[in-house]
Each structure stands twice: as C-alpha cells, then as structure tokens.
Amino acid sequence: MLFLLVVNCANAQNRFGIMPQFNGSFKVGDLLKVNAKLENRFIFYQNPANDLGGRSEYERTDIELVAAASRGYLKNFGVGYLVRRSDIDGRFLHRLIQQYSLGQKIGGLQFAHRFRTDQTFEKDEEVQYRLRYRISFEKPLSGLQVDPREYYLKFNNEYLGVLQARKTNLEIRLLTAIGYNHSEDDQIELGLDYRAENIIGNSTENLLWLTIGWYHKF
Amino acid sequence: MKKYGLCLVFVLIYLFSAAQQKYERETGINSSQAPDTAVSYMEKLFGTDARVRWYREESLQGITVEAKTKLAEGTYSVKFDTTGRLIDIELTQREKEVSDKVMEQISSHLASAYDRYRIRKIQVQWTGAPETLYQLITGKSVEGRYTVRYEIEHFGRIRRDSKPYESLFDSEGKHIETKEIIPRSINHLIY
Numbered sequence: 342m343l344f345l346l347v348v349n350c351a352n353a354q355n356r357f358g359i360m361p362q363f364n365g366s367f368k369v370g371d372l373l374k375v376n377a378k379l380e381n382r383f384i385f386y387q388n389p390a391n392d393l394g395g396r397s398e399y400e401r402t403d404i405e406l407v408a409a410a411s412r413g414y415l416k417n418f419g420v421g422y423l424v425r426r427s428d429i430d431g432r433f434l435h436r437l438i439q440q441y442s443l444g445q446k447i448g449g450l451q452f453a454h455r456f457r458t459d460q461t462f463e464k465d466e467e468v469q470y471r472l473r474y475r476i477s478f479e480k481p482l483s484g485l486q487v488d489p490r491e492y493y494l495k496f497n498n499e500y501l502g503v504l505q506a507r508k509t510n511l512e513i514r515l516l517t518a519i520g521y522n523h524s525e526d527d528q529i530e531l532g533l534d535y536r537a538e539n540i541i542g543n544s545t546e547n548l549l550w551l552t553i554g555w556y557h558k559f
Numbered sequence: 560m561k562k563y564g565l566c567l568v569f570v571l572i573y574l575f576s577a578a579q580q581k582y583e584r585e586t587g588i589n590s591s592q593a594p595d596t597a598v599s600y601m602e603k604l605f606g607t608d609a610r611v612r613w614y615r616e617e618s619l620q621g622i623t624v625e626a627k628t629k630l631a632e633g634t635y636s637v638k639f640d641t642t643g644r645l646i647d648i649e650l651t652q653r654e655k656e657v658s659d660k661v662m663e664q665i666s667s668h669l670a671s672a673y674d675r676y677r678i679r680k681i682q683v684q685w686t687g688a689p690e691t692l693y694q695l696i697t698g699k700s701v702e703g704r705y706t707v708r709y710e711i712e713h714f715g716r717i718r719r720d721s722k723p724y725e726s727l728f729d730s731e732g733k734h735i736e737t738k739e740i741i742p743r744s745i746n747h748l749i750y
Binding site: 364366376378407412413414416442444451452453455477478479483484485486487488489491495497520525528530554556558 | 584585586587614719720721742743744745746747748749750
C-alpha cells in the first residue's frame with residue numbers, strides 16, 4: 342500500500358519530504374500537563390515545481406504548545422497555540438487549539454482518541470476553522486505492553502473537516518510508524534505520514550512525509 | 560529534632576505510598592525458554608493442542624513466568640516462579656459470573672472507597688498445590704485445600720480525580736489490598 346502511495350505521489354502533483362519533530366512534555370504543578378512541539382518540513386520532491394522551478398526546499402517550521410488539565414472535571418481537556426513560519430513568503434500563521442483526548446486499553450493495544458477544533462489566522466486570508474478527530478493505537482512488538490527498551494508499532498488515522506470563506510473541505514491523514522520506547526520518558530519513532538488534502542473538488546493534494554519523532558518527558 | 564522526626568514521617572509516608580503502586584515489566588518468551596515443569600503442567604491442564612503464550616514478568620516482588628491461554632470460559636493466566644513452581648492460576652470472569660454475595664461485598668467496598676468507580680476486569684485467583692488446582696480446573700473432585708481470591712482492575716474517582724487501581728478481595732469479597740496502577744504516558748499517541 343505504501344509503495345502505491347509513493348507511486349501515486351510521484352505521478353500526481355504532489356509532495357514528498359521529511360518531517361522531523363520533537364515533542365517535550367512537562368507538568369505545571371499538579372493540575373496542568375504541557376506539550377511543546379517543534380516540527381519542520383523539508384520537501385525532497387514536488388510536482389509541480391515551485392515558482393522558481395525548484396523541486397526541493399525547506400517548507401515550514403511549527404511551534405505548538407498545548408496545556409491540558411491532568412486532573413479534575415476538566416481532565417484531558419486542553420487548549421493550545423501554534424505559530425508557523427512558512428518559507429514561501431516568510432509569513433507567520435497563528436492557530437488557536439481546543440482539544441479533548443482519552444486513552445483506552447483493549448487487550449494488548451493502547452488506543453488514544455483526540456477530538457480537536459482549531460482556528461487559523463493568517464494575514465490577507467479568511468479565518469480557517471477545522472474540526473478534527475484522530476484515532477491512534479500502538480501495538481507492542483514484544484509481550485502485552487510496551488516496556489522500556491522495547492519496540493512498538495504505531496498507527497494513526499485523522500479526519501479533518503475544514504471551513505474557510507464559507508467553503509468546506511476534507512483532509513484525511515494516515516500514519517504508520519515503528520517506535521522505540523527507550524524509557525518511560527523517551528520514545529523515538531520513524532514512520533510514513535500520508536495526507537490527502539482538499540479532497541472535495543479537483544485540487545486534491547497528496548503528501549507523503551518520512552517522519553522522525555522524539556518524544557521526551559521532562 | 561522535632562523537624563527531623565517530621566521529615567522521617569514524610570519519607571516513610573512516601574515510601575509506603577510508593578509500595579502501594581504497581582510496577583510490572585513483561586516480555587514475551589518462547590515455551591523453550593520457560594521452565595520444563597511449567598510447560599508440562601500447562602500441557603497437563605489444557606492439553607498439548609492449547610495455544611499458550613509465555614511471558615517473563617519482572618515486578619517489585621521478583622521475576623516470574625506466566626502462561627496465558629484463551630478458552631471458552633475466559634483467559635487463564637498461570638503463574639510460576641523461575642524454577643517452574645506454581646504460584647497461582649487466574650481466570651477472567653464477567654461480573655455476572657461472580658456470586659451475588661461476593662459481588663455485593665466488592666461493590667460495597669468500592670462504593671465506600673471512591674466517589675465513583677468503574678470495574679474494568681475481574682479475575683478469580685486460585686492458589687494451592689498444583690495437583691489440587693489441576694483437579695479444580697479440570698472439573699475433577701478436589702481433595703486438597705486451596706484459596707480463592709478476586710483481583711479487580713478498576714477506575715476510582717476521589718475528589719474529581721480518577722485513577723486506575725488493582726484491588727484484591729478474599730473469597731467472600733472482603734477487601735485485602737489496593738494498588739494504584741501507574742499508566743504509561745500516551746503523549747506519543749495524542750500529539
């Protein structure tokens with residue numbers, strides 16, 4: 342399937358690149374858990390080429406902060422902010438995030454559900470509203486649970502409804518990764534992230550990213 | 560001096576509360592890595608065709624070997640020490656499979672200990688001589704003595720804070736002990 346996706350991306354007008362990310366989480370007192378994410382995108386190949394005829398380029402950098410309640414009635418509810426610097430014109434984009442997440446263990450599989458809404462603000466653009474749902478799970482590659490110094494498989498699937506300038510659209514994301522749980526505080530992952538954007542209409546874009554992620558708990 | 564005494568009390572409270580938490584690390588192993596006596600006992604209990612998965616489990620209590628097999632009545636977990644000596648046998652059960660009297664006792668304890676609770680998993684646990692437990696599991700007439708306990712995994716909410724726990728009850732549903740289960744962080748699945 343991944344091979345087909347790669348071929349699809351190569352044939353259509355699409356993008357393929359690498360997306361390294363670092364996630365750091367820490368507690369603020371007894372009530373709040375904060376996750377900070379730094380994510381970059383570098384395009385290796387794109388079709389059509391950019392305005393200067395380039396096939397590869399640095400695309401963007403995201404910094405995201407989400408604070409979620411770790412206890413009480415609002416447990417697992419969170420709010421966040423993302424700032425993005427895009428290399429296309431050096432502009433900044435700002436996004437407000439609201440989310441609710443929950444974990445669920447079924448047999449040897451650990452599931453996580455994430456419900457999100459976000460509002461994106463960008464100069465000379467209408468505000469973009471998105472409604473998102475993501476299901477993720479991990480499967481230990483040894484035993485019934487992921488212990489320190491063990492590998493796991495991670496899969497996630499996200500659906501995004503988009504509303505901007507009274508027009509709606511849909512985006513679907515799929516990720517498959519292999520992870521190494523170095524300790525309770527550190528996980529390293531390598532995977533492929535496929536995204537189909539602007540599904541409604543004729544301008545669907547296929548994106549395939551090689552993802553490298555490091556999750557660290559401070 | 561009073562200050563040091565107070566510090567000591569806090570340290571003892573911390574150590575005691577740490578001891579009430581459940582830490583386990585398990586890894587899958589092949590049957591060839593399990594003690595021979597454990598493998599033969601499983602064959603005697605469930606036959607040679609039963610699909611058995613083997614695990615090596617490390618906990619604060621030491622290292623054990625666990626065999627799991629899924630049958631129509633539930634999942635059996637048979638625990639041995641590293642020499643193959645039987646420790647206990649557990650079987651998953653539904654709430655309605657536990658006697659009403661026992662379930663009432665268990666529910667009454669959980670209702671008094673937590674503002675709200677939700678049972679996730681029930682396991683009946685038998686300890687006794689290997690031959691006695693063999694007779695019990697295979698439905699033969701039981702000659703020796705054995706002990707019955709119930710291991711309950713549940714969520715409990717105290718003052719708006721919900722946490723996962725594992726509680727142990729005796730054969731009549733009387734509470735023995737409760738340990739807090741420390742869940743693995745799922746940040747890498749959420750973000």
